[in-house]
Amino acid sequence: MLVVACGGDQRDRTAAMPTADRACLVHAHQSEMHGAQFQPTQAVRRTTAPLAPIEVPPSAIAGKRTSGRTSIAPDEDTRRAIHIAGVTRTCPWFRICLDPSGVPSHVDVLRTSCFPRYDGQIVDTILQWRYSPFEINGAAVAVCTSVVLCYSQR
Secondary structure, rough: OOEEOOOEEEEEOOOOOOOOOEEEEEEEEEHHHHOOOOOOOEEOOOOOOOOEEEEHHHHHHHHEEOOOEEEEOOEEEEEEEEHHHHOOOOOOEEEEEEOOOOEEEEEEEEEEOHHHHHHHHHHHHHHOEEEEEEEOOOOEEEEEEEEEEEOOOO
């Protein structure tokens, strides 16, 4: 068994070592070493891969948007398709990830509007949004959160 210790966080790792953003200590436990007396500690050096984005609640970044419209109406063809389908309200959900500078790095559809063209239009618009950097302990970090955008028509 390998135990990875990063800043006090210890997790079992049975697969290959994950990429680490800071130096981590790897301890090989003799119980998994078939009786060998192997207990050295080796440092795993920082790589160029960034930390995974931190999941935050929508309220954490709600006031940090500096540009971009949240009222996103579908184009005329999609409005017509929504009307023909008898839908009066749709509320698709998206997962948005921001890089440390506050620029959306990617957007995933978590729950579709049931109108793919409209979902694509929303994703394109979200990718144009800009946020002030999200900081933890004074350092800008990448974050992800969910966004719900509702559209209603009669």
